[in-house]
Amino acid sequence: MLVALLPGDGIGPEVIVEAVRVLDALEIDGLLFEEAPVGGAAYKQSGHPLPEATLDLAKRADAILFGAVGDPACDALERHLRPEQAILGLRKELGLFANLRPASLFPELADASALRPEIARDIDVMIVRELTGDVYFGEKGMRTTEEGLREGYDIMAYDEAEIARIARSGFETARARRGKLCSVDKANVLETSQLWRDVVVEISADYPDVDLSHLYVDNAAMQLVRDPGQFDTIVTGNLFGDILSDLASMCAGSIGMLPSASLDKDGKGLYEPIHGSAPDIAGRGKANPLATILSAAMMLRYSLDLVEPADRIEQAVGKALADGLRTADLGGDASTEEAANAVIAML
Structure with missing residues (x-):
């Protein structure tokens, strides 16, 4: 099972790293990762937000775990070269027509809504x-x-x-x-x-x-x-x-909590947090990785038919929140890495 990792821009790489750490902790046999640039990061490397090599990986993979795209340094580019065109291009090229966005409140976050x-x-x-x-x-x-x-x-x-x-x-x-x-x-x-x-x-x-x-x-x-x-x-x-x-x-509490799945007619999907690249906090360890971790759980459930480990991730997130985990967007001070550590500990 090949998962394409497309970290993208801003906090994208930070939250993808933590989601992969959670997946690694599950020790799923046959789960492989391959990474490629996308968005502003790809434009800076190759002159296009969705290079052919990245698109090829996305087509070969069984599922795609996506970070975020958006870079203020690219705002003046022609529209077809802007980072956001990468996600639009992936949706079109892969036929990802159905976007599933669940919104439910973890009981512990009632005060954050x-x-x-x-x-x-x-x-x-x-x-x-x-x-x-x-x-x-x-x-x-x-x-x-x-x-x-x-x-x-x-x-x-x-x-x-x-x-x-x-x-x-x-x-x-x-x-x-x-x-x-x-x-x-x-x-x-x-x-x-x-x-x-x-x-x-x-x-x-x-x-x-x-x-x-x-x-x-x-x-x-x-x-x-x-x-x-x-x-x-x-x-x-x-x-x-x-x-x-x-x-x-x-x-439901915070944009940093909500995952999403974008599916084709056969169930292959791209999974991403619904938040953006948040360049103002990029590299500062303040990003909430839980939406990306929960997106990884959706990936296991919808595209890889691994329901039990998907359930484990979602339950671990709930337990970590019940144990007091709070990132900055939830009114706490846990770092991106600390949040992932808390989830892994609950696995």
Whole structure:
């Protein structure tokens, strides 16, 4: 089993190192690692954020463990050379269309949530986000209006096959959880969203055991803050999913706690924390590695079919938190390495 390690930029290398230490502690037979540069680090080495050698490794690997991309030194580059294009390129080239972002609160972190503890403790939601369409991949550019004004444009578009594919992922995910699926769109304003809603309703006929509901995205954001416990599984598009999953992370305590999986049609996946590269704390040992460690657990479960060690990691994280582990984002002073040490000790 080959795992591609793509550390990336900022705190990416720091959190990947600690996740690998946790995986090593499990002593899983046949688990191999191979590393390659990506993002700003790759651009500085080879002139492109996603070099051919890195893409080749990602294609050969059974799963990918990804750190983060983003480097302020690259902000002035042409868009296709910026670090963030690496993750978009990987999603497109590998067909990683379904992004699973769980948000649940470890009981010990109730006070770290942006919500009141009695509300926060109820959050246990899986956000299923479409990853290869929407404004991120639509036609975009800059132009000049007839009045001589600069105008930027980004086209939001989904065809019915793209919607049906992610809708089925949402229904399957909900069926394996508590049987409730909320589809989030903006059908009262956007034609793209109207098609989204129509197709989701059509697909729902194949899942009579799943309770389907619909919310406009602005209402969904409000409801996540007001009563997160009402949600089981949310399925939504790329842009809305990007925003809602970050909102859910703060309901669950910290963006440094939430893992994610990006899967293709066969279950091969790229696993990453939902946080960014955080260049302001890079190299200072302050990054929370738990989201990356939990992403490694998702990798074991979803792509490598190693459920028992995945459970062990998640239980060890919970025990370490119960034992008092707190990194800076959680109001404590544990370093990146100390946090991983605490998890390893609980294994």
